[in-house]
Amino acid sequence: MTKRYTLPNGLTVVVDPQHRAPVVAIQVWVKVGSADETPDEIGLAHLHEHMLFKGTAKRGIGDIARSIEASGGEINAWTSFDQTVYHVVIASRHLRDGLDVLSDAVRSSRFDENELSSEIEVVCEEIKRSLDMPSRRASAALFAHAFRVHPYGRPVIGYAENVRSHTRARVISFYQKHYCPSNMVLSVVGDFDEDQLEALVHEYFGGDFGQRDRNQPTRPVEPAFSGCRVSLTQSEIKEAYLHLAFQIPGVEHPATAALDVLAMLVGQGDSSRLSIEVKRKRSLAKDVSTWAWTPREPGLFAASIVCSADQAKAAFAQTLAVLAAVKAAPVPIDELETVKSLIEAEAVYQRETMQGLARKLGYYEAVGGGLEREAKYYESIAAVTAAQLQAVAQEYLTFERLVVSGLLPPESDLTEAAIAE
DSSP states (O other): OOEEEEOTTSOEEEEEEOOSSSEEEEEEEESOOGGGOOGGGTTHHHHHHHHTTSOBSSSOTTHHHHHHHTTTOEEEEEEOSSOEEEEEEEEGGGHHHHHHHHHHHHHHBOOOHHHHHHHHHHHHHHHHHHHTOHHHHHHHHHHHHHOSSSGGGSOTTOOHHHHTTOOHHHHHHHHHHHOSGGGEEEEEEESOOHHHHHHHHHHHHOSOOSOOOOOOOOOOOOOOOOSOEEEEEEOSOSSEEEEEEEEEOOTTSTTHHHHHHHHHHHHSSTTSHHIIIIIIITOOOSEEEEEEEOOSSOEEEEEEEEEOGGGHHHHHHHHHHHHHHHHHSOOOHHHHHHHHHHHHHHHHHHTSSHHHHHHHHHHHHHTSSOTHHHHHHHHHHHHOOHHHHHHHHHHHOOGGGOEEEEEEOTTOSOOHHHHHO
16 A cells, blocks of 8 residues: 655655565655756756766765675666656665665765766767767757757757766755755655664655755746747658657646547557558558657657658658547547557556556656546546547647657658648
């Protein structure tokens, strides 16, 4: 049974004992991501992900990973626009060790000057590799084109020139601003005794972190999309990468569930409409899909296409036709019910592992509006009607406010003039 409580220092704890395997997953969700960076902090959220594993006051360089791996566990982290997450999966008999190591990393990292210089180069190499991948470049171009004001328009990883400018003093300042207990969620799922865990949580995560709670900076607000925006870039690549995007609300909006159903129905899986019409029937694309990205603030509903240069125009047109069709008429009830069943099945699958469940709990409590919202979300999924789905499509898939972004081979047949037709 899931429980939530708050330590006196402000840290939120969510726990769920699961005794089906002798394993425990421990995750620290810090409510800071790349979208919280000021212009002179670009890249710092991700750089912190690297630096928190590079030695603490009591553990040397490399000791954090070795401490967990010596117990047969795994330790890792990730950074997104809205949060940074540090996580451990370990045998339940080593629960104390997992909590000790993870709390030490987030509370007492040294931010060694030499290690910082080294990790800056590691991050810059990551940036370089991402620029070598057409799919990554195309995705980055879409976000930059869609978000002209909001920091969602910047890559999570940042830019090399910004990353190389960061000093230890700036790293520590960012850490002190965001890594305070009230800005964190500890999620623990697995084989443990609840009373023992609570005592250990107080021992390792309680007390003064040394950082004062501060007002988190306000993010710039992205204006509502207006007009049709088109940005096509030619590059010496073999295939065309296209994105068609619309602005949609953030995660806590009532329309989120219907938008997720719409995305799966239109373009997720082999039985989706885009897969059938664009890929299988007409062989216009190597890959085509849709996704509804609903972060903390307004996000995107997008169709993504990978196709040959000489089929870009036709693939684009047929994708628009599929999107228009879902606006024009209610979907058949059996098709809608199949999609809703797939979403429910996916939710069950995500909860099958300790780390998957810990991630669910951490996400909803840190970003998604609280633990209670998960049940409400799946109730909303089950309640979506064909009429509601059509209404959501008509409201948000507005072609007059379409954002088109493409990374194309020079010989591609898709042009801005063709899109305007």
